[in-house]
Amino acid sequence: MQVHFISDLHLTADRPALTAVLERYLTGAARTADDLYILGDLFEYWAGDDDTEDPLNARVAELLASLARTGTRIHFMPGNRDFLLGPSFSARAGLDILPDPTLIALDGQAVLLCHGDAECTDDLAYQAFRAQVRNPAYQAQFLSQPLAARKQFIAGVRMKSEQAKADKQADIMDVNAEAIDALLRRHGYPWLIHGHTHRPALHRHEVDGHHCERWVLRDWREDSSGAHGEALIWADGQLQRFPLR
Ligand code: LP5
Ligand code: MN
Numbered sequence: 211m212q213v214h215f216i217s218d219l220h221l222t223a224d225r226p227a228l229t230a231v232l233e234r235y236l237t238g239a240a241r242t243a244d245d246l247y248i249l250g251d252l253f254e255y256w257a258g259d260d261d262t263e264d265p266l267n268a269r270v271a272e273l274l275a276s277l278a279r280t281g282t283r284i285h286f287m288p289g290n291r292d293f294l295l296g297p298s299f300s301a302r303a304g305l306d307i308l309p310d311p312t313l314i315a316l317d318g319q320a321v322l323l324c325h326g327d328a329e330c331t332d333d334l335a336y337q338a339f340r341a342q343v344r345n346p347a348y349q350a351q352f353l354s355q356p357l358a359a360r361k362q363f364i365a366g367v368r369m370k371s372e373q374a375k376a377d378k379q380a381d382i383m384d385v386n387a388e389a390i391d392a393l394l395r396r397h398g399y400p401w402l403i404h405g406h407t408h409r410p411a412l413h414r415h416e417v418d419g420h421h422c423e424r425w426v427l428r429d430w431r432e433d434s435s436g437a438h439g440e441a442l443i444w445a446d447g448q449l450q451r452f453p454l455r
Contacts, residue, residue, distance in 0.1 A: 213444040217249035217405030218429035223266045227437035235454050236277045243282050250289025250325035257360045259298040271303040278304030290327040316444045326406030329385040391417050
């Protein structure tokens with residue numbers, strides 16, 4: 211059994227090298243996976259499924275669909291940037307959409323998957339924003355607007371979010387320890403895999419006497435030495451980080 215986890219690719223037409231890393235991965239190492247879990251923020255933002263024709267979005271759907279045709283099951287969990295991704299994209303890409311959180315088993319080890327933003331409970335401004343944009347009525351109203359207007363609105367939100375983040379203390383943008391303990395308790399003390407915080411690490415939590423590992427995924431990025439990604443891979447009964455170029 212081989213299971214892969216990726217998150218926080220933040221794909222955008224402005225960073226084609228990241229899409230190239232994804233393409234090499236989906237046509238290479240990912241082929242041996244029985245399951246591939248994408249734990250949110252695959253895209254820099256998702257304005258609605260009527261944007262699937264956008265060249266980058268169509269290309270990503272095609273790359274995922276061709277992996278799915280080779281037999282790998284692909285699962286997508288929404289992130290804080292692409293929670294509007296819906297049934298037309300998922301049908302085209304050959305994936306299913308999972309609720310956040312979702313409990314799975316890796317060779318008998320219970321593992322809870324989440325994006326990670328819901329657990330950043332110290333970031334009160336973000337949680338208020340999140341409650342509003344995750345409201346179905348608000349989303350329906352948003353999606354009834356023309357695509358160009360939605361993209362313009364998102365550009366404004368992204369700018370405000372960047373400004374807000376500049377004034378926030380770094381630790382309020384990490385997950386809250388009690389929120390993690392409560393989540394693990396509620397789900398019977400599984401391990402946890404999440405992204406969002408861009409703070410890759412392996413944390414060991416003791417909750418009510420239970421030992422739980424928490425694996426934080428690495429975001430994909432471009433720097434002076436090129437574009438880098440990462441898949442966390444369950445194989446031979448253990449989790450390991452696998453760098454992607
Ligand atoms: O994504 P990241 O890591 O940079 O920052 C997040 C939080 N910010 C966001 C916003 C997104 O980055 C950008 C928007 C994505 C598009 C989604 C489509 C939505 C359209 C509407 C759908 C119905 O998620 C950031 C966190 C950070 O993670 C760390 O956890 O701190 O949160 C903020 O910065 C939010 C601000 O604190 C408050 C909100 C500012 C925006 C106000 C816009 C006004 C419009 C109100 C409408 C709801
Ligand atoms: Mn995120």
